[in-house]
Amino acid sequence: MTDPHAIAARYLECWNERDPARRAALLNALFAEDASYRDPLMAAEGRAGIGALIEGVQARFPEFRFAPAGRADGFGACLRFSWQLGPEGAAAAPIEGTDFAELDAGGRLRAVTGFLDRVPQPA
Amino acid sequence: MTDPHAIAARYLECWNERDPARRAALLNALFAEDASYRDPLMAAEGRAGIGALIEGVQARFPEFRFAPAGRADGFGACLRFSWQLGPEGAAAAPIEGTDFAELDAGGRLRAVTGFLDRVPQPA
Numbered sequence: 509m510t511d512p513h514a515i516a517a518r519y520l521e522c523w524n525e526r527d528p529a530r531r532a533a534l535l536n537a538l539f540a541e542d543a544s545y546r547d548p549l550m551a552a553e554g555r556a557g558i559g560a561l562i563e564g565v566q567a568r569f570p571e572f573r574f575a576p577a578g579r580a581d582g583f584g585a586c587l588r589f590s591w592q593l594g595p596e597g598a599a600a601a602p603i604e605g606t607d608f609a610e611l612d613a614g615g616r617l618r619a620v621t622g623f624l625d626r627v628p629q630p631a
Numbered sequence: 632m633t634d635p636h637a638i639a640a641r642y643l644e645c646w647n648e649r650d651p652a653r654r655a656a657l658l659n660a661l662f663a664e665d666a667s668y669r670d671p672l673m674a675a676e677g678r679a680g681i682g683a684l685i686e687g688v689q690a691r692f693p694e695f696r697f698a699p700a701g702r703a704d705g706f707g708a709c710l711r712f713s714w715q716l717g718p719e720g721a722a723a724a725p726i727e728g729t730d731f732a733e734l735d736a737g738g739r740l741r742a743v744t745g746f747l748d749r750v751p752q753p754a
Contacts, residue, residue, distance in 0.1 A: 548706040583671040586744050588731070608711070608731045608744070621709050621731070 512582035516589035540616040547622030635705035639712035643697040663739040670745030
């Protein structure tokens with residue numbers, strides 16, 4: 509399979525890209541046309557749906573960026589990787605998660621399922 | 632969804648059950664008939680195939696037992712949980728992993744994908 513680290517990096521690049529045209533180009537290259545995304549809070553179908561979901565998260569956390577956390581690994585068509593989301597350059601990110609993903613036969617993401625490892629505690 | 636902790640506990644119970652008839656009964660109750668299993672080393676289809684795979688792992692590690700590690704969590708039809716595999720009662724297990732699973736509409740496991748978090752280092 510393609511290097512899980514490389515796929516995870518490209519995936520997080522999609523989530524960080526604020527320019528709609530550049531984000532769409534990244535999504536087209538990385539995701540299958542009928543790709544699906546789901547996490548405990550949100551779900552989307554198709555590249556456009558996933559792009560809209562990402563745009564919503566960016567609007568909610570305008571100062572935050574995703575960064576890889578730990579190692580990505582995978583086998584066959586499966587991979588998993590962890591990430592953190594927080595203010596760019598901050599030492600400790602308030603939000604962390606782990607995504608499980610499956611590739612289609614062409615090596616594009618066809619399903620991503622996200623789990624939350626850390627979320628901010630209520631003040 | 633059914634409590635992820637409970638599903639993870641029943642899943643590990645299948646892996647620990649040495650009696651073939653009792654293991655088959657546990658597998659029938661927990662897994663969908665067409666369930667699939669895959670990890671970096673092995674894959675199996677159907678309850679009987681998964682049962683045979685489990686029996687092979689038990690034969691390879693006759694003194695080892697699976698135990699839950701950390702919290703299990705899930706949403707919708709998805710869950711994930713971590714486990715450790717080692718000699719019963721040992722303080723530190725040599726093998727650890729995280730499984731991602733999907734349930735069918737009836738709440739039975741239809742797909743389990745396992746990842747290895749820790750494996751013994753070559754001596």
